[in-house]
Amino acid sequence: MLFINHLDGNLKCSLFNSILKFSVISLVLNFLLFSNRLKANGIDEWDIDLNKSQLMVSVKADGTPFETIFTRMEGRIILDKNNLQNSIIDVLVPVESLETGNKDGDELALSEDFFNQVKWPHAKFTSHLIEKDKLNVEHYWVSGKLQIKGHTQKIRVPVLFKNNGKTAMLSGKSILQRLDFSLGTGEWTNTQWLSNNVEVTFSLSLKIKK
Numbered sequence: 001m002l003f004i005n006h007l008d009g010n011l012k013c014s015l016f017n018s019i020l021k022f023s024v025i026s027l028v029l030n031f032l033l034f035s036n037r038l039k040a041n042g043i044d045e046w047d048i049d050l051n052k053s054q055l056m057v058s059v060k061a062d063g064t065p066f067e068t069i070f071t072r073m074e075g076r077i078i079l080d081k082n083n084l085q086n087s088i089i090d091v092l093v094p095v096e097s098l099e100t101g102n103k104d105g106d107e108l109a110l111s112e113d114f115f116n117q118v119k120w121p122h123a124k125f126t127s128h129l130i131e132k133d134k135l136n137v138e139h140y141w142v143s144g145k146l147q148i149k150g151h152t153q154k155i156r157v158p159v160l161f162k163n164n165g166k167t168a169m170l171s172g173k174s175i176l177q178r179l180d181f182s183l184g185t186g187e188w189t190n191t192q193w194l195s196n197n198v199e200v201t202f203s204l205s206l207k208i209k210k
Helices: 009-040 103-110
Strands: 044-048 054-061 064-070 074-079 088-094 122-132 139-148 151-163 167-177 194-208
Touching: 044 167, 064 103, 074 194
Parallel strands: none
Antiparallel strands: 044 074, 044 194, 054 064, 054 194, 074 088, 088 122, 122 139, 139 151, 151 167, 167 194
8 A cells, every 4th residue: 555655646546447347357357257157157037038938827627628828928947966955946827828719718817717917917826846757867846935916835746857958848737726726716616517627738938048
Protein backbone atom coordinates (compact mmCIF):
# COMPACT_ATOMS: atom_id res chain seq x y z
CA MET A 1 0.00 0.00 0.00
CA LEU A 2 2.86 2.41 0.78
CA PHE A 3 4.35 1.60 -2.63
CA ILE A 4 1.07 2.41 -4.38
CA ASN A 5 0.67 5.66 -2.49
CA HIS A 6 3.99 6.91 -3.91
CA LEU A 7 2.98 6.30 -7.54
CA ASP A 8 1.71 9.17 -9.67
CA GLY A 9 -1.89 9.26 -10.91
CA ASN A 10 -1.25 7.70 -14.33
CA LEU A 11 0.74 4.80 -12.91
CA LYS A 12 -1.89 4.21 -10.22
CA CYS A 13 -4.59 4.13 -12.91
CA SER A 14 -2.56 1.77 -15.09
CA LEU A 15 -1.81 -0.56 -12.17
CA PHE A 16 -5.47 -0.58 -11.10
CA ASN A 17 -6.63 -1.44 -14.62
CA SER A 18 -4.11 -4.28 -14.83
CA ILE A 19 -5.28 -5.71 -11.50
CA LEU A 20 -8.92 -5.38 -12.57
CA LYS A 21 -8.30 -7.13 -15.91
CA PHE A 22 -6.42 -9.93 -14.16
CA SER A 23 -9.27 -10.38 -11.68
CA VAL A 24 -11.89 -10.53 -14.45
CA ILE A 25 -9.83 -13.03 -16.44
CA SER A 26 -9.34 -15.15 -13.33
CA LEU A 27 -13.08 -15.16 -12.62
CA VAL A 28 -13.89 -16.15 -16.20
CA LEU A 29 -11.30 -18.94 -16.20
CA ASN A 30 -12.55 -20.25 -12.85
CA PHE A 31 -16.13 -20.23 -14.14
CA LEU A 32 -15.13 -22.11 -17.28
CA LEU A 33 -13.16 -24.65 -15.29
CA PHE A 34 -16.08 -25.10 -12.91
CA SER A 35 -18.51 -25.53 -15.82
CA ASN A 36 -16.23 -28.07 -17.48
CA ARG A 37 -15.92 -29.94 -14.21
CA LEU A 38 -19.72 -30.08 -13.93
CA LYS A 39 -19.96 -31.37 -17.49
CA ALA A 40 -17.30 -33.97 -16.74
CA ASN A 41 -19.41 -35.16 -13.81
CA GLY A 42 -22.45 -35.50 -16.04
CA ILE A 43 -24.40 -32.45 -14.82
CA ASP A 44 -26.60 -31.09 -17.60
CA GLU A 45 -29.61 -28.80 -17.52
CA TRP A 46 -32.22 -29.42 -20.18
CA ASP A 47 -34.97 -27.55 -22.01
CA ILE A 48 -38.12 -29.35 -23.15
CA ASP A 49 -38.59 -29.40 -26.93
CA LEU A 50 -42.38 -29.08 -27.12
CA ASN A 51 -42.50 -29.95 -30.83
CA LYS A 52 -41.20 -33.44 -30.09
CA SER A 53 -42.69 -34.06 -26.64
CA GLN A 54 -45.97 -35.55 -25.48
CA LEU A 55 -47.91 -35.75 -22.22
CA MET A 56 -51.06 -37.85 -22.36
CA VAL A 57 -53.63 -39.10 -19.86
CA SER A 58 -56.06 -41.92 -20.53
CA VAL A 59 -59.17 -42.85 -18.56
CA LYS A 60 -61.79 -45.47 -19.40
CA ALA A 61 -65.32 -44.20 -19.96
CA ASP A 62 -67.82 -47.06 -20.03
CA GLY A 63 -64.88 -49.37 -20.77
CA THR A 64 -63.57 -47.31 -23.69
CA PRO A 65 -60.24 -45.44 -23.35
CA PHE A 66 -60.68 -41.66 -23.44
CA GLU A 67 -57.42 -39.81 -24.13
CA THR A 68 -56.39 -36.24 -23.41
CA ILE A 69 -53.09 -34.63 -24.39
CA PHE A 70 -51.40 -31.54 -22.98
CA THR A 71 -49.63 -29.44 -25.59
CA ARG A 72 -47.64 -27.10 -23.32
CA MET A 73 -45.33 -27.59 -20.39
CA GLU A 74 -42.20 -26.10 -18.92
CA GLY A 75 -39.72 -27.44 -16.46
CA ARG A 76 -36.34 -27.56 -14.83
CA ILE A 77 -34.60 -30.83 -15.54
CA ILE A 78 -31.10 -31.48 -14.20
CA LEU A 79 -29.76 -35.02 -14.16
CA ASP A 80 -26.36 -36.04 -12.83
CA LYS A 81 -25.98 -39.80 -12.71
CA ASN A 82 -23.07 -39.41 -10.27
CA ASN A 83 -24.80 -36.86 -8.06
CA LEU A 84 -28.48 -37.74 -7.97
CA GLN A 85 -29.06 -35.97 -4.66
CA ASN A 86 -28.64 -32.67 -6.52
CA SER A 87 -30.64 -33.71 -9.59
CA ILE A 88 -34.04 -32.15 -10.25
CA ILE A 89 -37.10 -32.95 -12.33
CA ASP A 90 -39.71 -30.20 -11.95
CA VAL A 91 -42.50 -29.78 -14.49
CA LEU A 92 -45.32 -27.22 -14.71
CA VAL A 93 -48.27 -27.90 -17.05
CA PRO A 94 -50.87 -25.25 -17.99
CA VAL A 95 -54.22 -27.01 -17.69
CA GLU A 96 -55.73 -24.89 -20.48
CA SER A 97 -53.38 -26.59 -22.96
CA LEU A 98 -55.35 -29.84 -22.80
CA GLU A 99 -56.97 -31.27 -25.92
CA THR A 100 -59.55 -34.04 -25.81
CA GLY A 101 -60.29 -34.05 -29.51
CA ASN A 102 -63.60 -32.19 -29.35
CA LYS A 103 -64.90 -28.89 -27.98
CA ASP A 104 -67.43 -30.40 -25.57
CA GLY A 105 -64.78 -32.66 -24.09
CA ASP A 106 -62.39 -29.72 -23.63
CA GLU A 107 -65.05 -27.65 -21.87
CA LEU A 108 -65.98 -30.51 -19.56
CA ALA A 109 -62.34 -31.27 -18.67
CA LEU A 110 -61.67 -27.59 -17.85
CA SER A 111 -64.88 -27.18 -15.83
CA GLU A 112 -65.24 -27.09 -12.04
CA ASP A 113 -66.17 -30.78 -12.06
CA PHE A 114 -62.73 -31.73 -13.33
CA PHE A 115 -59.59 -29.53 -13.55
CA ASN A 116 -61.36 -26.26 -12.65
CA GLN A 117 -58.93 -24.34 -14.83
CA VAL A 118 -60.11 -20.90 -13.69
CA LYS A 119 -59.20 -21.53 -10.05
CA TRP A 120 -56.33 -23.99 -10.56
CA PRO A 121 -54.61 -23.11 -13.88
CA HIS A 122 -51.57 -25.37 -13.47
CA ALA A 123 -50.63 -28.92 -12.58
CA LYS A 124 -47.17 -29.27 -11.06
CA PHE A 125 -44.71 -32.04 -10.29
CA THR A 126 -41.72 -31.42 -8.02
CA SER A 127 -39.15 -34.13 -7.40
CA HIS A 128 -37.42 -34.65 -4.07
CA LEU A 129 -35.57 -37.91 -4.70
CA ILE A 130 -34.13 -39.55 -7.82
CA GLU A 131 -32.72 -43.06 -7.54
CA LYS A 132 -30.97 -45.37 -9.97
CA ASP A 133 -32.68 -48.57 -10.94
CA LYS A 134 -30.53 -51.48 -9.82
CA LEU A 135 -31.07 -53.47 -13.02
CA ASN A 136 -30.72 -50.86 -15.80
CA VAL A 137 -28.35 -47.89 -15.92
CA GLU A 138 -30.79 -45.82 -18.02
CA HIS A 139 -33.73 -46.40 -15.67
CA TYR A 140 -34.48 -44.26 -12.63
CA TRP A 141 -37.11 -43.95 -9.92
CA VAL A 142 -38.35 -40.40 -9.35
CA SER A 143 -40.19 -39.58 -6.12
CA GLY A 144 -41.94 -36.28 -5.64
CA LYS A 145 -45.14 -34.34 -5.12
CA LEU A 146 -47.86 -33.97 -7.74
CA GLN A 147 -50.18 -30.99 -7.33
CA ILE A 148 -53.49 -30.89 -9.19
CA LYS A 149 -56.57 -28.82 -8.40
CA GLY A 150 -55.29 -27.85 -4.96
CA HIS A 151 -54.54 -31.44 -3.95
CA THR A 152 -51.03 -32.79 -3.37
CA GLN A 153 -50.08 -36.46 -3.55
CA LYS A 154 -46.72 -38.16 -3.16
CA ILE A 155 -45.89 -40.36 -6.14
CA ARG A 156 -43.00 -42.54 -7.30
CA VAL A 157 -42.55 -42.84 -11.06
CA PRO A 158 -40.26 -45.13 -13.09
CA VAL A 159 -38.53 -43.19 -15.88
CA LEU A 160 -36.19 -43.95 -18.73
CA PHE A 161 -33.51 -41.34 -19.46
CA LYS A 162 -31.44 -41.66 -22.65
CA ASN A 163 -28.69 -39.06 -22.93
CA ASN A 164 -27.39 -38.60 -26.48
CA GLY A 165 -25.05 -35.72 -25.72
CA LYS A 166 -26.76 -32.49 -26.76
CA THR A 167 -30.19 -34.12 -26.82
CA ALA A 168 -31.94 -36.61 -24.57
CA MET A 169 -35.25 -38.38 -24.05
CA LEU A 170 -37.08 -38.69 -20.73
CA SER A 171 -40.09 -41.02 -20.74
CA GLY A 172 -42.27 -42.88 -18.32
CA LYS A 173 -45.70 -44.11 -17.29
CA SER A 174 -47.69 -43.98 -14.06
CA ILE A 175 -51.15 -44.88 -12.80
CA LEU A 176 -52.99 -42.25 -10.71
CA GLN A 177 -56.38 -42.22 -9.02
CA ARG A 178 -58.32 -39.24 -10.34
CA LEU A 179 -60.51 -38.93 -7.23
CA ASP A 180 -57.37 -38.27 -5.14
CA PHE A 181 -57.31 -34.92 -6.96
CA SER A 182 -61.10 -34.37 -7.12
CA LEU A 183 -61.02 -34.89 -10.89
CA GLY A 184 -64.69 -35.64 -11.31
CA THR A 185 -67.20 -34.37 -8.75
CA GLY A 186 -70.92 -34.97 -8.33
CA GLU A 187 -72.16 -37.62 -10.75
CA TRP A 188 -68.61 -38.02 -12.09
CA THR A 189 -67.49 -39.71 -8.87
CA ASN A 190 -69.18 -42.88 -10.14
CA THR A 191 -66.25 -45.15 -10.99
CA GLN A 192 -68.46 -47.81 -12.58
CA TRP A 193 -68.85 -45.61 -15.63
CA LEU A 194 -65.67 -43.45 -15.43
CA SER A 195 -62.72 -45.38 -14.05
CA ASN A 196 -60.82 -44.05 -11.06
CA ASN A 197 -57.51 -45.22 -12.53
CA VAL A 198 -55.87 -42.79 -14.93
CA GLU A 199 -52.86 -43.78 -17.01
CA VAL A 200 -50.33 -40.98 -17.46
CA THR A 201 -47.64 -41.39 -20.12
CA PHE A 202 -45.00 -38.89 -21.09
CA SER A 203 -42.19 -38.65 -23.58
CA LEU A 204 -40.12 -35.50 -23.23
CA SER A 205 -37.61 -34.59 -25.91
CA LEU A 206 -34.82 -32.59 -24.29
CA LYS A 207 -32.04 -30.36 -25.52
CA ILE A 208 -29.12 -28.87 -23.62
CA LYS A 209 -30.08 -25.55 -22.04
CA LYS A 210 -28.16 -22.69 -23.63
